[in-house]
Amino acid sequence: METYDNLKQGEKGAWVSIAAYILLSAFKISMGYITGSEALTADGVNNTTDIVVSLAVLIGLRISRKPPDRDHPYGHMRAETIASLVASFIMFAAGIQVIIQAARSFMEGDLQPPGLLAAWIALFSAVCMWFVYMYNSRLARRINNKSLMAAALDNRSDAFVSIGAAAGIFGARLGLPVLDSIAALLVGVVICKTAWDIFSDASHALTDGFDDEKLKVFQDTVRNTPGVKGIRDIRARVHGSNILLDVVVEVSAELSVEQSHFISDEIERRMHSKHKVDNVHVHIEPYTEAERQVERQDE
Incomplete structure (x- = not known):
């Protein structure tokens, strides 16, 4: 019974992540286009994929709460892992899209420094995601939930990505506009790396692998x-x-x-x-x- 109560508490962390990602992704993508920042737009796209990850965690937690039945004598706990596997595919597709967009900016050659407002938005986003990470990591440790801890680590990586995007924007404002596109490219690589890590952990667990x-x-x-x-x-x-x-x-x-x-x-x-x-x-x-x-x- 305690396990199922913990799963229900874990849903709170997933909802906090979803709310934060919806607000930040919409804000950053729109402001990225307005300020002309590839890095801020890529960071916003990264947050849209994180919505999918958080939804996957939420759905997995909901299904995992179902008690054992005739077809599932061990319960439905693996729903968390399957949801993470699906989310990794979506994240990887989004990361490739960000990398392609950044590469196009290089090829076009007409690079303009983005507005300074984009950098401050990225830093504000980093602070928000760090507080979400602190909340989810504490909750995950208290209820001993691995999927929520994975979501918390994703929150932390998003905070670092936003800091990197801000650094690229500041560099572009200092006379190196190419740094904004480089920051966008790095964001795409981080998305793909995170997707690969989630895929590796999920596939290892689903094939009964163990440390x-x-x-x-x-x-x-x-x-x-x-x-x-x-x-x-x-x-x-x-x-x-x-x-x-x-x-x-x-x-x-x-x-x-x-x-x-x-x-x-x-x-x-x-x-x-x-x-x-x-x-x-x-x-x-x-x-x-x-x-x-x-x-x-x-x-």
Whole structure:
């Protein structure tokens, strides 16, 4: 129940991002055309793609809140990941469009310095996005939601992009109008890089990939649990914002079922307290004297 309450709280962060991006993108694109700033226009286009990302996060959170059913016994948590994957394609297309537009400006050769107002608008946007980033990152850490944290990091990158756009505009006003187009080009590259990062993380999770270093940390926690003699197998996969862990442990063959069950409960408790992993499936196997002898021979 706590997981679904956290998902509902995460929707607040998505709505904050959507509202900020709608206002800023409309303002920056219109002012970019008025002031003649390629960088500010590109920054505004970047924010329109971020609307899609925030909507994807919102939709994913909404679907993820649906309880398990006959077709989805593990729940609908992966909807977050699928939504992020779709958003990455849209972001990449927008980034390519910005790069093409910046390249056209170079080819046309008739570059005019943009109005100084564009730079101040970009800086104002950077400040706004930094406050949105602070809000979403704190909320994501409090509810332990990875998709919202990804959106928060996107908010932070947008603040940096706006600062870069402002720097390009100021440079153009100092007598190098080409810097405005260069800033627009860099914005397009940042959009494509962000899209690739989101695509890589989402595709890795959807194919049941998992961080090997994090799995080793989980393995150490299980191995150090009192009563565990050995680990035969351990596997983990990402399911939305949750982690599903399957582990086969060996315990003394002389233990009763109740004692073995206590060890299993202790593993689950430690995984929750140390790593916030709630979905742990523990299978118990007997650890016999014959296995001890085999281990001594291997040594």
